[in-house]
Amino acid sequence: MIIRIEPESEIPIYIQLTNQIIIGIAKGDLQPGDSLPSVRSFAADLGVNMHTVNKSYHELEKRGIIEIIPKSGAVIRKTLHIDRDTYNRLFEMFQPLIAEALVLGMTKEELVDLVEGIMKKMST
């Protein structure tokens, strides 16, 4: 799995890393039950600070995507059916993005096509 970090981006590096890991899981490059690299080795591979990797792992844990298990490290969780709180959180995250797409002139059909196009690249 290829992680692309753009140091020049406005998006904080730990969020870039979080996003790339989530996309990797969605594409099937990473599977539930897989371990993520140790913080130390991942940081060295990516050329980023250990603190950045650590922050990303905690973000993934908070969102229910990985478990941090003592001695085993970060493990990708098996997903269950989405709960109401998570649905609401996703709703709140999607809303401004959808609003922006429409405001910038995308039609509803184009927006559904965009979403379906992205989903087609994902295996789950």
Add this chain to the structure above:
Amino acid sequence: MIIRIEPESEIPIYIQLTNQIIIGIAKGDLQPGDSLPSVRSFAADLGVNMHTVNKSYHELEKRGIIEIIPKSGAVIRKTLHIDRDTYNRLFEMFQPLIAEALVLGMTKEELVDLVEGIMKKMST
């Protein structure tokens, strides 16, 4: 139009304000050609720093949603058909969110329903 700012949120206040303005436009509460309040009065109304409102207006300008016109202030632009760069930027923003929804157990059908549900609330 009601602006809700949550000072306790992890989302920076200027991004919350930016999102709320975009959602307001998408819902038709604000129309192309409408002026936004002056930085000073908006900051006072919302109980936030003038710098925060200013940063939000510059963010909206950068994304092509408003124009900042000398003397007139911030005016909502008429949208044209979306260009390739904007499409690519939206694609990059949607991708991690869609990945997360799928990874957390949402089905593709549920995700399209979520997107369509949000669009139904928007007038544009």
